[in-house]
Amino acid sequence: MAQTTTISVDAMGGDHGPTVVIAGCELLAIRRPDVRFLLFGDETAVKAVLAAHPRLAGKADVRHCEVTIAMDEKPSQALRSGRGRSSMWRSVEAVKTGEAAVAVSAGNTGALMAMAKFCLRPMAHVQRPAIAAIWPTLRSESIVLDVGATIGADAQQLVDFAVMGGAMARALFHIDRPSVGLLNIGVEEVKGLEEVRKAGAILRDTPLPTISYGGFVEGDDIGQGKVDVVVTEGFAGNIALKTAEGTAKQIGTYLRAAMGRTLMARIGYIFARSAFARLREKMDPRKLNGGVFLGLNGIVIKSHGGTDAEGFASALDLAYEMARFDLIASIEKDLGLHHRGPNGEADAGHERIT
Amino acid sequence: MAQTTTISVDAMGGDHGPTVVIAGCELLAIRRPDVRFLLFGDETAVKAVLAAHPRLAGKADVRHCEVTIAMDEKPSQALRSGRGRSSMWRSVEAVKTGEAAVAVSAGNTGALMAMAKFCLRPMAHVQRPAIAAIWPTLRSESIVLDVGATIGADAQQLVDFAVMGGAMARALFHIDRPSVGLLNIGVEEVKGLEEVRKAGAILRDTPLPTISYGGFVEGDDIGQGKVDVVVTEGFAGNIALKTAEGTAKQIGTYLRAAMGRTLMARIGYIFARSAFARLREKMDPRKLNGGVFLGLNGIVIKSHGGTDAEGFASALDLAYEMARFDLIASIEKDLGLHHRGPNGEADAGHERIT
Incomplete structure (x- = not known):
């Protein structure tokens, strides 16, 4: 069996949350049969949307997170409230632990960069x-x-x-x-x-x-x-x-x-x-x-917050390519x-x- | 008789020199009957082109200048070689002496700004x-x-x-x-x-x-x-x-x-x-x-160097409006x-x- 690529996804990120994110995951799963997802977010909300996307069956694990980072939250505040337990943090953390090859979020850019820096740390030589x-x-x-x-x-x-x-x-x-x-x-x-x-x-x-x-x-x-x-x-x-x-x-x-x-x-x-x-x-x-995001010990991709499923699938596909290389x-x-x-x-x- | 607006023009400026500059002046003279030009440049070259634009007759005075600033000349070098005697300098100087209400050049931006600053000086309060x-x-x-x-x-x-x-x-x-x-x-x-x-x-x-x-x-x-x-x-x-x-x-x-x-x-x-x-x-x-150019004791307009007669006429028209106001x-x-x-x-x- 071919090796799979696992992408961790902040299922709550973006202007439309799980609806767009999970529809985007399904689009990529159709195009890239060897992809798997870790979906971080509110379990009830994520599973409800997931049920409507049968082609993700067996390809997505849901990990419950209590906290969702708001689109307008300040990075420092997001770190305080979301470190260790938000869907954004945990999707990034999955790259650190090696569970996922790459993380994707459509959430707030400043918070995502702050969490990525804090969790993954800059590479040697990178200021x-x-x-x-x-x-x-x-x-x-x-x-x-x-x-x-x-x-x-x-x-x-x-x-x-x-x-x-x-x-x-x-x-x-x-x-x-x-x-x-x-x-x-x-x-x-x-x-x-x-x-x-x-x-x-x-x-x-x-x-x-x-x-x-x-x-x-x-x-x-x-x-x-x-x-x-x-x-x-x-x-x-x-x-x-x-x-x-x-x-x-x-x-x-x-x-x-x-x-x-x-x-x-x-x-x-x-x-x-x-x-x-x-x-x-x-x-x-x-x-x-x-x-x-370049220069950290792990790859994180930021999708536009306002994008649709097709756009989110593009961000996932970019993540897939970065991970494969x-x-x-x-x-x-x-x-x-x-x-x-x-x-x-x-x-x-x-x-x-x- | 209505008041005229006099525009001083660096006739040698731009990638195409007098050919485009003077054709542009004629276009503006047709649109704005109350405009007059002072054309600074090599007298022979300028008069030869002027002869082919009869609608500028009586509306343009030619002032001979020995020096033309090259498009790639460094500002400091342009100031040394062209101060007091280049077509660019003298078109700007005409604004200082009050002979013209505004100056237009399609020449080298750096040289033009250096000359405009040196000749017209920044306004009070403007750093x-x-x-x-x-x-x-x-x-x-x-x-x-x-x-x-x-x-x-x-x-x-x-x-x-x-x-x-x-x-x-x-x-x-x-x-x-x-x-x-x-x-x-x-x-x-x-x-x-x-x-x-x-x-x-x-x-x-x-x-x-x-x-x-x-x-x-x-x-x-x-x-x-x-x-x-x-x-x-x-x-x-x-x-x-x-x-x-x-x-x-x-x-x-x-x-x-x-x-x-x-x-x-x-x-x-x-x-x-x-x-x-x-x-x-x-x-x-x-x-x-x-x-x-804003913040100097006089208005200077820089036209794109590669523009055609229509484009140069637009720069002249902008100069005209700035002067009128x-x-x-x-x-x-x-x-x-x-x-x-x-x-x-x-x-x-x-x-x-x-």
Whole structure:
């Protein structure tokens, strides 16, 4: 019998709780016959929904948890009330104990990151974990990190993001040596943040076998797919991600308005229906749902809180792929390589910039 | 006879030089009969192009300049080689001497900002000037600043940006008390940059008669038009702007590919042609061309370097509107109000945060 992949799931997370989460699990179980779930949450609520999803029978174990973390709870408060007993905490803890290969939650991002850090702890060499997003591009897809776990990052942290993002790109896109760019601004006068320049110098002067440094990229290069991995600190990264989502939504609204405006346009729409379906699929935010927490001793995936079953299934599928590739071991190896330095000395990366 | 508005133009700026610049001037002269131009540049080159645009006859004076600033010249180098004698410098200087109401250049942004700062000098109370962009939204248009003049900004600088952006919104959109939001990220854990929080506290606690403070906004709120003015420091602002432009281009590419893929789609396209024309117009980056330098003792507008005549005419039209409204006096008054504080004490704004 083939090896199964076990995903632990915060069944209470997200705007819609178990209804969407469990429907998403069923969708993945149909697509990936070798997947199993540990569902953490209120037993009565979870079992009631589970009964309506027969294709999960025998593939999901329910673990009762008394506490559900609210979407607007502060991270510190969530840790106090939910540590050890909330569905969110326990789904993460299952990764620590090895019961599950990866955890997925659609709950409150800040609380999830706080719990993941507290429970799984950052990897050796990693000062701050990051959230990586998958970004659709004209070439295919790229990874952008950090999209909101940290605000500000020094040069060494940016280099660590580059290494971790590179490992994720190898896992997800099956590229041997992914290209990595640093997000910067092109105005001559200012030439970008000091820390971004320093990180660029490190990546240029001490080449790594696992990634290929592609220099600075600007905001409009992300969607063109100029590099496989785009590295930035979390403030600019989050603003870039949300701005792209907002712009896509805005253009979708313009397009719908334009196609409904005249009889001719409506006729044209009917003829071109399949083309529009294709476009909608291309732009479907549900297909690339899932922020990957990188830099911890275990993989945790954050799904959009407001997503539907299809979107939650995408986050689960991403978790599945990350688990199959053994992302953690890969990141540890790459970070070790980098921090040992070319001559095997310990933590050369940190020394180089201090 | 009606009063004319004189615009000084760096005729040599941009990727295409006088050809595009002068064609753009002619387009504006047709739309705005009361406009006049001072064209700075190589006399032979400029007059040759001018001869092919008869509708500019009697409306444009040519001023010979020996030096043209290259698109890739460093600001410091541009200042050394071009101060006093380049077409870029002299077009800005015409605003200082009062010969022109506003200057427009499609040249190198860094050099233009350096020259504008050196020649026109920052206004009282303004520590750092900003570049403001006009952003198309689902409601109409918003102003976003700074989009690249500064990297990082303290709370007081952000508040100054809010006041200046507010004055520009009143000039451009004819709104009495524009709403102003601070760009931030929504992840609970981190709650956004310290300086953004401080700026929010200042705007909330000392309300200004000229703007209405709308709180924090996220990247996806910009395109929805949640506020009239979005304030941020230049690194995140530039990345947001470029990311939105890149996303719009990317979706345009998807759409073209989808509509050309099958015969049915191509037939659909023919029926819906006028709808697509409308959409293209909505998304036309040329229509909103022009970054406004705010915070100097004179208005300078930066056009995209790669734009065509239509795009350059948009930048000129923006310059025209800014000049007609007397933006400088309006900003000075608003900044004075703010920095005097509610009890008339001098520079209360700065004291409040130190």
